[in-house]
Amino acid sequence: MNAGIKTLRIDGRDVSARADQTILQVARENDIFIPSLCYLEGLSPVGACRLCLVEVKGASRLLPACVTRVEEGMEVTTRSERLDAYRRMILELLFSERNHICSVCVSNGHCELQSLAERLNLTHVHFPYRYPRLPVDASHPRFVADHNRCILCTRCVRVCDEIEGAHTWDVMGRGIEARVITDLNQPWGESESCTSCGKCVHVCPTGALSEKGRSVAEMAKRRQFLPYLTMMRTQAR
C-alpha cells in the first residue's frame, strides 16, 4: 500500500487524497463546495476568514478546511444547519464592518463576497452597520485601493510577498482597526517597493483593489494565472 495516500469520507462520499493535501483541496478536487474567501489556490493558506470551517467526526471543535490536513478514516461534514448559521453570521459581520455597497461597486457582479452571500442565501444583515469613514487611495497611476470594500483576507499581502517578491502590502493595526497598507503606510502612488504588476488587484476578492478608471460593475478579475505562476517559480528554483 502507498503510505502517501489517505482515504476519507466527505459528506458520506469516499474520497482518496495525498497525505499532504488539505480537506479543502480534496473537496474541491471532488467538486464538493466549501465556501472560502481568504484561501486562493497558489497562495499559502492562512485560515483567516473561517468560512471553510467543517465538522470532523471525533473533533470537539470545528476545523478550518483550508489548513487541516487529511487523515486516514476522517469523516468530514461540509454542510449542516450549524455550519450554515456560522457562515452566514461571518458574512453578515463582514458586511456590517465596512461599507460594502454592491450596487455602486466597481466589482458588482464579479465579487466573491457578493456571490457567496447569494449562494449562502444571505437575505439580511442582523448586526448594525458600522459605517466607518475609510479613505480611498487613488494615488497610484494605475490602481485604486478602496478600504471601504476590504475584508482583510490578506490575499494581496501574500501574492505580493510570495509570488511577486515585493512585499509592498502588509497589515497595520489590530482587530477592528486593522487595515492593509502599502510600504510603511504611505500612499500607494509613493510606494518605492511596488512594481505595479497588478497581481494584488486580480487576487482581491472584492472591489477593494481595482484598476483605475473602471466604472461600476466593470472590474472583473482574472486569477487563472496564479497556480501556473506558482508552478513555474517552484520549478525554476
Next chain:
Amino acid sequence: MSERRIVIDPVTRIEGHARITLYLNADGQVENARFHVTQFRAFEKLCEGRPFSEMPALMARICGICPVSHLIASAKACDQILGTRIPPVAVQLRRLLNLAQIVQSHALSFFHLSAPDFLLGMDSDPARRNLFGLIEKHPEMARDGIRLRKFGQQVIERLAGKRIHPAWVVPGGVSEPLAPAAREAILAELPEMRAIAQRTLVWFKSVLHEFREEAATFANFPTLFLGLVGPDGELEHYDGQIRVVDAAGRIVADRLAPERYRDYLGESVEPDSYLKSPYYKPEGYPDGIYRVGPLARLNIADRCGTHAADQEWAEFRQLERGAVLSSFYYHYARLVEILYALERIEQILAEPQILGRHVRAQAAANHPEGIGVAEAPRGTLIHHYRVDEAGVIQWANLIIATGHNNLAMNRGILQAARRFVDGNRLSEGALNRVEAVIRAFDPCLSCSTHAVGQMALRIELRGPEGELLHEVSRGA
C-alpha cells in the same frame, strides 16, 4: 382673525414625496400656497471621496425612473474631467439611450399618471381614478401607454444591458457597442410605436377643449423658458447650448455655454423645502422665474428637426401667440416629444456607422473640474464635479430638472387653488386639480413612484392655533 391651512400630504400620482400647504384667509379664500419636497437625499455630499469613474452609475441611483438622464449628465461631466472628445459612435449611442428614456418617461407621465384625470375626469371617484380604473374603462389607451413605455425601457435594455440603473454609460463613452440584433429588434417595433404616438396626439387634441379651465389656471402665467437647442436652433436633448426665451417667444439669450451656468443661473434655498429654487440671474430673484422641460423645449426651439414632429410642433405653437404659457400643455408637449424621439431613434439607427466598435476613449483625470448638461425628460439637468489630482471627487453640485420648475410650480398651485379651492366647501375634485398642476410638471422628486395612487391623500384644515378644524382623506 384666523389664518387657516389646508395640507395635501402626500401629493399622489407623482414621482417622489411631496406636500402642499394652502393658506386660507378669514373668508376661507386661498391666500398663499406652498409646495414642499419632504425628502432629503444628500447625493452631493455622499459622493465626496469616491473615484470620479464611479460617478455615472452612482448618480444614476438618484432615480429609478430617469437613471439614464443622470448617467448621461454625469458621464458628460466626467468626459470633461478626462479632457477627451468621446468617439462619435459613443455620442450617437448615448443619444439613442437618452431618447429611449424620454419615450418611456413621457409615456409613464402621460398614460400612467395623468391620463386617469383626462379620461375618467378630474372629479371622478379617486378610488378608481388611477391606472387600474383606466385599464377597466379604456383598455386600448392603457395598453398603448404600457406598450410605449415598455418599448422605451426595452431600447434601454437592448443598448445598456438592463432597464433600470444600467452602468453602460461610462466616462469616455459607453462600455459596449450596439449589437446588430438589438438594432434590428428596435427598428422592427418602431412603426407600431409611431402609430401609438400619432393616434394619442389626435385623440388628445380632440379633447383639449374640455380642459379649457384647467389650461387657463394650471400655472398659466408669463415666465422665461430655458433649455438646450441644437446648432441650428432645433430641438436637442443630448448636447447643444442654452437658450432663454421670454413669454412673448422672443429670444432673451442664446448660445450660452452650458458650462457657464453659474454666470446666469442663481440658486435660492427655501426654508420649507429640500428642493432648491434656481432663477435666471439677469432678472434676479424671484423675477427670474423660468420653466424647463417639454413645454419649455418646444417654446425655445425653432423646429424639432424631424418630419412628423415638425408638423405637430407647428400646430402646437399655434395654441398661443408667442410662447405657450399654460403648464397644462406640458402633457401635449410630451406627446410631441415622444413622436420626435421615435423619429430620431429611427434616423440614428439608420446611420451606417452606428454599429461601430470604437465606443470608448481612455484617459486619466486630466482636468480638475467637469460640468455635464443634458436635457432630461423633465428639463435641463446639470452635474458639476471637482476632483483632486488622483481623480477623487472633492465637491459636487447638481441642478435637477425638477428644481428649475420649483418657483413656477409654487406659483402654479397658488393660481389653481385660488380658482378651484373654496376653504368653506372643500371638495376632493378641487384638491385633485391642485395636485394635477404639480403632475403637469411631472416632477421627479426622487426615485419612488406611486403610479397607482394607493397612498392616502390627507387634507387637513387647521385653525390659527393649529387645531384641526376639518379633515378629508382618501385612498389606502
